Amino acid sequence: MAEPNLAEKHVWTRGMRHLKKNDPALGKIISRLGPYEFRLDDDYYEALVGSIIFQQLAGVAARAILNRFKQIYDGKIPRPREYLDTEEKHLRASGLSPQKIRYIRDLSERIENGVLDLKRLSDLPSDEVVKELDEVKGIGRWTAEMFLIFVLGRTDVLPVDDLGLRKAAQKIYRLRKQPTKEKFEQLSKNWHPYCSIATLYLWRSQEKPQDPVKW
Incomplete structure (x- = not known):
């Protein structure tokens, strides 16, 4: 059976539903920002x-x-x-x-x-x-x-070393200081198996509307 991929719209539908249900704070961000325009790099x-x-x-x-x-x-x-x-x-x-x-x-x-x-x-x-x-x-x-x-569209990737991601988590969860990697992993425990979608929304919550995520 093929692994779910971020290139598939139904994966986003399921993932967003899962995140809204299991993490109300993140769910508010997803609802506010709306659908995510996502396209894989194929080269x-x-x-x-x-x-x-x-x-x-x-x-x-x-x-x-x-x-x-x-x-x-x-x-x-x-x-x-x-x-x-x-x-x-x-x-x-x-x-x-x-x-x-x-x-x-x-x-x-x-x-x-x-x-x-x-x-x-x-x-x-x-x-x-x-x-x-x-x-x-x-x-x-x-x-x-x-x-x-x-590039590969994997759905459950959590870049715990990304400081921008942890900064976004600090703001969303109203933490006094930026979470450590261990604390961030605890916060994300209910995101699986859609950590990649959560990650993309956390990044997007930190952006100006005209500035897309660029890696």
């Missing part, structure tokens, strides 16, 4: 390259670098071989740091050498996906969890 490599470029940068700066990076390749994200064949001076000119150039190179080499088979990830349990991606330089647990949500 695994492109999503990971984008996530590396966006790491530790404000959205405007990251988008500017991403756009200059894509200009090297006629407005597109390159394929792994194409990236590996690019002279580093062109990559640096786009604004990529030497560290991120190495990260994307490591990702590209692993794919080209067959060490990392991205398409195989959709068949693996979530913890195995995290383990596989964590082997790549520059891709840690948080980035792997974003991949699970936004």
Whole structure:
């Protein structure tokens, strides 16, 4: 039997109903914000390259670098071989740091050498996906969890290390201070198996209406 996926509307219907029933505080947020416009990233490599470029940068700066990076390749994200064949001076000119150039190179080499088979990830349990991606330089647990949500559409992902998520929880549950990871896990115990939907609504509760979540 196929695993539920965030790309399916009925999963959202069930998930929202479950969260409203089991967590009234979160249910109020869901009712106030309304339906969530969600679309999966279907290019695994492109999503990971984008996530590396966006790491530790404000959205405007990251988008500017991403756009200059894509200009090297006629407005597109390159394929792994194409990236590996690019002279580093062109990559640096786009604004990529030497560290991120190495990260994307490591990702590209692993794919080209067959060490990392991205398409195989959709068949693996979530913890195995995290383990596989964590082997790549520059891709840690948080980035792997974003991949699970936004690329694979897994329904029960809880990024407990995300400070923005815990800040949103502090506000929603009217806590005196930001919850620890352990406290946050306790707060989320009734969200399963729809932690990803709860996560997306918590992020959205912190946004300005015109600013979509970008990982």
